[in-house]
Amino acid sequence: MxxxxxxxxxxxxxxxxxxxxxxxxxxxxxxxxxxxxxxxxxxxxxxxxxxxxxxxxxxxxxxxxxxxxxxPHGEVLMFALSLGAFLYCMRLDNHLRDPVCKVLRLLMGKEEFLPPPDAGDSEDNVQPCHHDGGCLMHTAKGSALPFLGGYSVRALLLLLGRRLRRRPWLALIHRAPWGQGLFLGGAVALFRGSRCLLRRACGHESPWQVLAGGLLAGLSMAASPNSTLALYMAWKLVEVLYCRAAKQGCVPTVxxxxxxxxxxxxxxxxxxxxxxxxxxxxxxxxxxxxxxxxxxxxxxxxxxxxxxxxxxxxxxxxx
Structure with missing residues (x-):
């Protein structure tokens, strides 16, 4: 109006x-x-x-x-770079309260963004990974629920659509639900798996490992490309970086x-x-x-x- x-x-x-x-x-x-x-x-x-x-x-x-x-595959590269930088900012500042940060902490695991535990006086008992259970179980357990969630939601949307009302069983074998599930589940699996490998290879926890894990996790978008999500993640990264710079007095608050x-x-x-x-x-x-x-x-x-x-x-x- x-x-x-x-x-x-x-x-x-x-x-x-x-x-x-x-x-x-x-x-x-x-x-x-x-x-x-x-x-x-x-x-x-x-x-x-x-x-x-x-x-x-x-x-x-x-x-x-x-x-x-x-x-070619520009949205995948954009999402990988944005996700890696965004997760890196979350690791540096664990007090970010943006809604996207809450979703990523829930998806990737809150323990992945916590600082390493205090080693104490004895360095012999220090474990590179401080999550519960083994690394394989930690990776598989974290990726199973996102895969099922992405697959189920996308299949339900197809069932509610007009094209598959006559043959609803096609929604279960359609490419879109499998791609969405592989995207979400693969992102968590790549992030957690790479984090565990880097921690064990280096012997300690470091913020740059979150950046590397986020870059690898973002490549999972190749299973279900989405330019809208890639652009949104890029703009959210710009927002977070600008807000951090404004708090430090590097840029003015408009x-x-x-x-x-x-x-x-x-x-x-x-x-x-x-x-x-x-x-x-x-x-x-x-x-x-x-x-x-x-x-x-x-x-x-x-x-x-x-x-x-x-x-x-x-x-x-x-x-």
């Missing part, structure tokens, strides 16, 4: 209908005012989510113009930073929804169209073809 209001307001204030006013600036203003409805604790989460969506849209727009090239980031992301999102909907994720374009009451689909994009946007390709039957 605010987006439509600011389109009309800017058109009345300027006296003409400009492309930037009707798309980017209207989305910028509507996003800035709408974020204040949310609780302050949720604004940072929403701003990171919006940056995640916008970065994907901007990349698709640049790729459609042949300005960037897609790297007033209303999450609100301005959300507004900027909304401006880019709504601008792309009008002039370049073909560069958006189809599911999200459908969501925005439903939120606006089918208004985005009713925009006449054919006059914009002269500007080279090719925006009428997604709705060619406007007339």
């Amino acid at each position: 605010l987006f439509m209001f600011f389109i009309c307001f800017l058109r009345w204030y300027v006296g003409k209908l400009y492309l930037q006013n009707s798309t980017f600036f209207a989305g910028l203003a509507s996003g800035f005012f709408s974020i204040f409805v949310e609780h302050p604790s949720r604004r940072r989460v929403l701003s990171v989510y919006m940056l995640n969506q916008c970065s994907e849209i901007i990349f698709n727009a640049l790729r459609s113009r042949n300005m960037v090239m897609e790297i 007033p209303w930073g999450p609100e301005m980031l959300f507004a900027l992301g909304t401006g880019v999102m709504m601008s792309c929804a009008v002039v370049e909907p073909h560069n958006m994720r189809p599911s999200y374009a459908k969501f925005l169209n439903n939120v606006t009451g089918d208004r985005l689909r009713q925009v006449n994009r054919h006059p914009l073809e002269i500007l080279g946007f090719h925006c009428s390709s997604i709705y060619p039957d406007y007339f």
